Amino acid sequence: MRLARGADVRAEIEVRRSRFLTLLRRVDDEDAARALVADARSRYPDARHHCSAFVVDVAGANPVERSSDDGEPAGTAGMPMLEVLRGSGMSDVAAVVVRWFGGVKLGTGGLVRAYSDAVQAALDVAPVVRLERLDLWEVDLEHADAGRIEAELHGRGLTVQDVAYAATGVRVTVATDDGDALVSLLATLTSGAASPRRVGTTVVEHPR
Template sequence: MTAVPASNADYATANAVVTLSRGEQPETDLEVKRSHFLGRAARTDDEAAARAFIASVRSRYPDARHHCSAFTVSVPGAQPIERSSDDGEPSGTAGGPMLDVLRGTGLVNTTVVVTRYFGGTLLGTGGLARAYSQAAADALNAASRVRLATRHLWQVRVPVADAGRLEAQLRGQGGPQDIGVEDTQWQATHAVLTLSTPTADAEALAEQLAALTGGAAHAEPAGSRVVETPLPAA
């Protein structure tokens, strides 16, 4: 489980979303009538990163005839930016079908590129659309994924005499399952616990803390962070 910068919290809401893990992903190779469709996907958190990834694939295979692509990136408070490119293939036979496949996965902030090496046999518009769709699906299925979820942070100041007991109750079996202890700072007379919850419901947290401390502990908002949890391979 890895924390990521707070700027990414814009697309990781209380309902967790899924994207690709960072770093290089596997390349897939689909052969259709001697044409090779090389697929690769990447985590791209903004449009500049998406276009940079497309350019990197193009430079990796400069002799290929086509580098078709599709991407979706989140925009705070707005609809995601979605783009696709047929890159010289007949209109609607490559980028559009790839974008449909990408949408169907539910992935956010993701780019997929399919590089085609022509095998000498024309596939027709339907054949091209099927090949690019399959190549995009293969690349996305091969890529490792993570779930993103926002954790809302709170600071709770308690006397040293009570802090150890409270921390043990929160961490122990039978404690509140939705409250996490992120950190504890010990000082001379008191301790400050940093807690995290899946929602920003201050009232619900206050009720839980009151039950544990007899009303002695009060939580103050302290921002949020996004947690990445790897998902098992498909």
């Protein structure tokens, strides 16, 4: 699962007069995760702590996972935050919890609960997408047929990735997990004139 692209999630809780503001963002690499931490420090310089955790997928390797207590007692902030991210099944995600101290010490257990609850509060309101890997197919169509066929593809729930118009015709790119069905459908819609070809794969995001 991933956060929806472009979503900057915010959630705030209060524990014994301390404020905990969570910032949650989808990130594609470690640099982007660290940029969120820098952004939080810049926007909230008056806060005592800017604790963080992130999980970033790496192709062909284990995910990169990092956490920081940022001055809180060791193990009371960053690691509990990371555990909540792990438990959510989310990846390519960074969380920063900004804390304004309220004058009452929470103790080790209280801090662990507060930072965990702060991240969970943000996850509870975060827009989430499900990823699906599909085959990509291209088909070349006549201008006169392209609009009708594109509408048919949409109407049958297929994902049209791209429609490229040129002087010689229209190239439509479709993502599907059933290439045989697509070939059969296009043969029916074009009386056998269209011959789609598989050109690779793509990852499609679906709201959950």
